[in-house]
Each structure stands twice: as C-alpha cells, then as structure tokens.
Amino acid sequence: MTYSTGGTAKMTQKARPNWDKINVPAAMSDLIDQYLQTDIAKQRGLKSKSDVATEGVKMLLERDGMYIRRPRFQHLNMYEDHVKVIDNEMGRIASVYFRHEKIYCDICDANECIHADFALTIPKVVKILEEKGFPLPKPKPKPT
Numbered sequence: 001m002t003y004s005t006g007g008t009a010k011m012t013q014k015a016r017p018n019w020d021k022i023n024v025p026a027a028m029s030d031l032i033d034q035y036l037q038t039d040i041a042k043q044r045g046l047k048s049k050s051d052v053a054t055e056g057v058k059m060l061l062e063r064d065g066m067y068i069r070r071p072r073f074q075h076l077n078m079y080e081d082h083v084k085v086i087d088n089e090m091g092r093i094a095s096v097y098f099r100h101e102k103i104y105c106d107i108c109d110a111n112e113c114i115h116a117d118f119a120l121t122i123p124k125v126v127k128i129l130e131e132k133g134f135p136l137p138k139p140k141p142k143p144t
C-alpha cells in the first residue's frame, strides 16, 4: 500500500477535529455544488458542501424529533459602537461595528454578512442606530 501525502488542495483544507466524513452519491454532490451557486444558499449562509449536508441532516433529524435546533444567533451585548452576536453554528462571537456610517463584522471581515443582518433585526439596536441617524440598509427578504 502506498501512502499519499495529498495534493495542495487537501493541504489547504481546514482541519476539523470534531467532524466525521460521510459519503454521498456523486450526482448528489454535483447538485450540492449547483445549489451553492444559488442566492437562496447564500442567504442561508451555506458556503460549503459540508454546510449544506449538515443543514439537510439537521432538517431531517429535527423533523423526526432527534435534534433540537439552538437559535443560530443570539444577541450578547451592546456597546457604544458595536454589538456582540453569538454564532452558535460557528461557535464564535462576532462583533458587528457601526462606525462612520459603515457596518463591519470582525469575524467575516465584511460589511455585509449574516451577523450584520442579524444585528439589524434586533429592535433595540435598530432603535439606537435610528436615533444616531445611522444610514440603515433596506431589510432583505428572509429565506423561507
């Protein structure tokens, strides 16, 4: 038996110590790739095949009473110029900043992301931003 050290694509893949591999038919895998290109996948924050597979399994197990979903986002705290949002899926806390008329999320390093979107659904946050005259983006339609 030969041992392969893997190509560069494998080397750059993030190590996920608490993850297991599950196989799906190649045709299904292709469909997931196509799905990842859609707006609905982006709106749902699904970025990889693993995201889609995990979400699909959750939906089935939830329906059949084997899994109880925690809310993905929780509002943790509010500060002078930013809001802390817990992302239970990523297991991280995002700081969403509202500075110089711009929104910025530190874990996504982006001006627009699911954490920023969540922060803008918190009534207390919106109220304060409105009072400060912060230019709020138009609300986006929610994925169903």
Ligand SMILES: [Zn+2]
Pocket (backbone or CB within 6 Å): 094, 105, 106, 107, 108, 109, 113, 114, 115, 116
């Ligand atoms: Zn973010």
